Amino acid sequence: MRCLCLLPLGLLVLLITGVLAGLFLPLPIAQIMETLASAEIRFALRLTVGTSMLAAAIALILGVPTGYLLARQDFPGKVLVDTLIDLPMTMTPLVAGVGLLFLLGSDGIRQVLDRLGIQLLFTPWGAVLAQVLIAAPIMTRTSRSAFASSDVRFEQAAQTLGLKPWQVFLRISLPMARPVILGGLVLCWARAVGEFGATLMVAGATRFRTETLPMAVYLNISSGEVGIALVCAWLLILTGFIVLLTMRWIGSPLGAGTPLTRSGA
Template sequence: MGDALRVSLLTTGITLLLTVGLVTPVAWLLARTHFPGKAVLETLLDLPIVLPPVVAGVGLLLAFGRNGLLGPPLEIAGIGIAFSPAAVVLAQLFTSAPFYLRTARAGFASFDPEVEAAARTDGAGGWAVFRFVTLPLAFPFLLEGLVLTWARALGEFGATILFAGSLQGRTRTVTLAIYAAMESDLGPALVLSAVMVFVAFALLLVVRVAAGRRG
């Protein structure tokens, strides 16, 4: 069980870092710009929210599996993604990042762009405006998005078991460990389930507090 907790904490931590680095600029772009096909792009980016996780796992296998679209080129380069810790991260990122995207996009659109324009008029550069004006104003939304993203990544099951498998110490996360324990020993499964319930409650409480501050 300790291995499962370690794998979950490591992979969800990496997922959060990737989400912040990759999704924040996209959320800002979608909130502040208009271009042809924007509605189609937003729909595609939101699609993992409504896709069954098993379907997401099949899609990741078709893209990155040994016989998938990108599998052979990656194998030639000596990179194997499927059934590795990297597969766990990809599964979590695919299924959870859209939650951060939605809240971050709402955060960047929640205040008047004239506030940023005023800062630029006062001589602030682009990065300074983003760091000292945009981020603080959108922060409650970003925090809420990160909490929801981490919770979704922590609870990911369907896509992970299909794309990454359940290898103890490598790809077996907490949810996969609960599933495996149910087949042999109910005690550890109940303990882990109780821990997950407590974590879920704590995360929802953080979201509620963040939403209250946002209001």
């Protein structure tokens, strides 16, 4: 049995190693530090970190209470709502971005945003919104699983001792679910970092304006700047590697088998 398992293991390792080698071998080693110091790389890195952290924070604020509600309460249409929230995780990001583009570009929404002085389309804020659309369902699903697996008797005991519902949530429910929620937050951040399809549709691909790391890969491959594209690709790969280590360090069960990103179009 062991020999039978070694063959597919070896093929899988070779495939992954081959992909990494394909990204590394054409990389002009002598120009790596110079490329990392370029203004474009620094801009893309700053924008990626900023938008992804903001998107992850918004996903946390939206996802944790929603996950708790879905885990603890029954209400009419719950199955439909639950399925609807999960839908972006199964939807191609490019399609999700097209839907968001048409929504924000509709006359009614655009007029409201204009009156409020808010511009989302083809701006970094649009990138944040696209990342939230893709990442928030992950946070919701993770939070729901965490709360559903927690022993509700602890919450009931706290209520009998006179704690108010919000106190039970903050002092009992949230601490018990914290490891899984932290893993979900890291996962959301990684998903936001690698988001491409929806971001391309909503924020566009403009150098030094909406150029995140995935967008920099796309722009520079398109223009023949292979060195910059490969450096950006390796920054994304290192991000994924760090995320995996972080999730294993915090002991989240998500680190065992949850895919980190689905950043394709």
